[in-house]
Amino acid sequence: MTEAVTLGVAARAVGDLPGPRGLPLLGNLPGFVRGGVPHRTLEAWCDRYGSTFRMSLGRMPAVVTADPSVVARIQRQRPDEFRRSSHMTGVLDEIGVHGVFTAEGDEWRRLRKMATQALNAAYLRQYFSTIATVTERLKRRWDTSAGDGRSVDVLDDMMRYTLDVTSGLAMGHDLNSLEQTGDGLHRRLPLLFPEFGRRINAPVAYWRWFRLPRDRRLDATVREIDALVRDRFAEATRRMAGGGEPANFLEALVAPLEGESPFTHEEVFGNVLTMLLAGEDTTSSTAAWAIHHLAENPDVQERVRAEADEVLGDSGFPADPATVGRLGFAEAVVHEVARLRPVAPFLAFQPLRDVTFDTEHGPLLVEKGVPVFALMAYGARRDLDRYPEPEVFRPERWLEGRLPRESLPFMPFGGGPRFCPGRNLALLEATIVVSLLCRSFTVEPDTSAGVVEERMSFTAYPTNLRVRLRARQ
Numbered sequence: 001m002t003e004a005v006t007l008g009v010a011a012r013a014v015g016d017l018p019g020p021r022g023l024p025l026l027g028n029l030p031g032f033v034r035g036g037v038p039h040r041t042l043e044a045w046c047d048r049y050g051s052t053f054r055m056s057l058g059r060m061p062a063v064v065t066a067d068p069s070v071v072a073r074i075q076r077q078r079p080d081e082f083r084r085s086s087h088m089t090g091v092l093d094e095i096g097v098h099g100v101f102t103a104e105g106d107e108w109r110r111l112r113k114m115a116t117q118a119l120n121a122a123y124l125r126q127y128f129s130t131i132a133t134v135t136e137r138l139k140r141r142w143d144t145s146a147g148d149g150r151s152v153d154v155l156d157d158m159m160r161y162t163l164d165v166t167s168g169l170a171m172g173h174d175l176n177s178l179e180q181t182g183d184g185l186h187r188r189l190p191l192l193f194p195e196f197g198r199r200i201n202a203p204v205a206y207w208r209w210f211r212l213p214r215d216r217r218l219d220a221t222v223r224e225i226d227a228l229v230r231d232r233f234a235e236a237t238r239r240m241a242g243g244g245e246p247a248n249f250l251e252a253l254v255a256p257l258e259g260e261s262p263f264t265h266e267e268v269f270g271n272v273l274t275m276l277l278a279g280e281d282t283t284s285s286t287a288a289w290a291i292h293h294l295a296e297n298p299d300v301q302e303r304v305r306a307e308a309d310e311v312l313g314d315s316g317f318p319a320d321p322a323t324v325g326r327l328g329f330a331e332a333v334v335h336e337v338a339r340l341r342p343v344a345p346f347l348a349f350q351p352l353r354d355v356t357f358d359t360e361h362g363p364l365l366v367e368k369g370v371p372v373f374a375l376m377a378y379g380a381r382r383d384l385d386r387y388p389e390p391e392v393f394r395p396e397r398w399l400e401g402r403l404p405r406e407s408l409p410f411m412p413f414g415g416g417p418r419f420c421p422g423r424n425l426a427l428l429e430a431t432i433v434v435s436l437l438c439r440s441f442t443v444e445p446d447t448s449a450g451v452v453e454e455r456m457s458f459t460a461y462p463t464n465l466r467v468r469l470r471a472r473q
């Protein structure tokens with residue numbers, strides 16, 4: 001018996017919801033992926049059809065919702081009532097990225113404990129010296145760019161920065177991509193996300209029958225990381241055999257929590273790769289967008305600079321997490337960037353049984369397995385009471401005491417038991433980058449590569465983003 005019948009209320013079926021007209025066989029898939037900005041398409045449809053509407057991906061019906069109460073219920077009732085989209089996790093699992101992000105049920109509970117432990121505040125304090133080393137390298141790289149008058153490829157620099165931080169944290173490995181000029185894993189790893197996005201949105205899973213050159217490149221990169229993880233795991237096992245506390249995520253996986261069975265190589269590999277990917281792309285795009293908005297807004301730059309001068313004294317960047325905590329305006333810049341340029345603007349779920357939601361169209365019955373896309377930041381640009389002048393970049397709005405940092409309709413890090421365990425690390429890194437940049441340089445936009453645009457593959461990111469730096473005297 002469905003929940004709708006139990007409640008004695010006539011619930012609408014998904015097919016009765018308003019929504020865009022689809023093409024035969026393909027449904028709304030072409031419209032959804034056109035222009036490389038599916039999230040903006042969903043937001044435009046939301047403006048048109050209301051906070052909860054239907055679409056179809058191929059022949060599969062799906063629900064899209066920006067309704068805060070529906071999104072909150074989905075987030076809270078995981079992993080028992082809702083799971084991540086099996087289509088998406090299937091694509092990731094097939095590549096070997098099976099870890100805390102794709103796991104469900106008891107497996108997820110076990111992995112989540114490890115991930116949370118590896119990213120908690122006490123651990124980040126202990127890990128701060130690695131962040132400081134990587135930040136010093138970033139400063140040297142920017143000093144050189146400013147000295148040579150060279151324009152900076154912002155997303156590339158931010159990918160190197162976040163990759164170096166994350167690979168240290170995930171497996172105690174110093175990739176040092178910030179100081180490398182040639183080819184290396186740092187050039188190949190960032191290609192993985194676009195490949196995931198492409199496969200997730202592909203109308204046919206052709207790679208199960210034949211491999212294109214890009215699929216072979218993907219396989220080779222996964223094998224390369226697998227070899228690196230094996231090597232690092234052997235080292236971690238030797239270190240942990242000598243006693244002592246785990247100093248990175250991989251070492252924590254060597255010594256599972258009490259009562260837990262040892263992790264297999266597939267589990268170790270899948271989880272380390274999950275950390276590398278989850279920690280790199282998301283944070284690099286957020287930090288890159290922050291630099292873009294600073295370049296476009298010299299007055300905001302000036303205010304970050306004044307705060308950094310006061311808090312940091314003679315040093316170029318914060319020496320510990322407590323000092324980062326005093327950079328309130330720099331952190332507000334990061335929150336404002338997450339609002340305007342969310343890197344995970346929607347998440348895809350599926351109910352594990354038939355469920356009924358209260359929506360603006362009345363009760364809605366969503367059958368087990370139907371994909372539900374939740375828009376995580378739509379309201380942050382539509383709710384005029386909470387966010388006046390929503391299109392304006394105005395970090396001060398986060399310091400006026402009215403806005404809770406993260407609450408629906410704005411949840412850039414997700415919510416409920418599966419909210420992002422890397423949130424604190426991401427905020428720490430992005431706040432450090434923002435203050436370092438303004439403390440040591442003035443930033444100007446450089447549009448020589450073209451107009452800065454937004455694209456989305458697995459996550460949303462900027463294109464053509466270049467700036468010029470001038471060292472402050």
Ligand code: HEM
Pocket residue numbers: 075100101102112115119166274275276278279280282283286343344347412413414415416417418419420421422423425426427
């Ligand atoms: C600005 C940066 C980041 C953003 C916007 C972001 C956003 C998100 C979002 C929206 C989710 C899904 C949450 C949900 O389902 O409710 C997520 C999950 C996750 N994130 Fe992040 N993230 C960021 C940085 C990081 C970092 C630095 C790490 C670790 C190094 C990380 C590790 C993870 C993991 C492991 C999950 C899966 C959690 C689970 O399923 O239990 N993230 N993140």
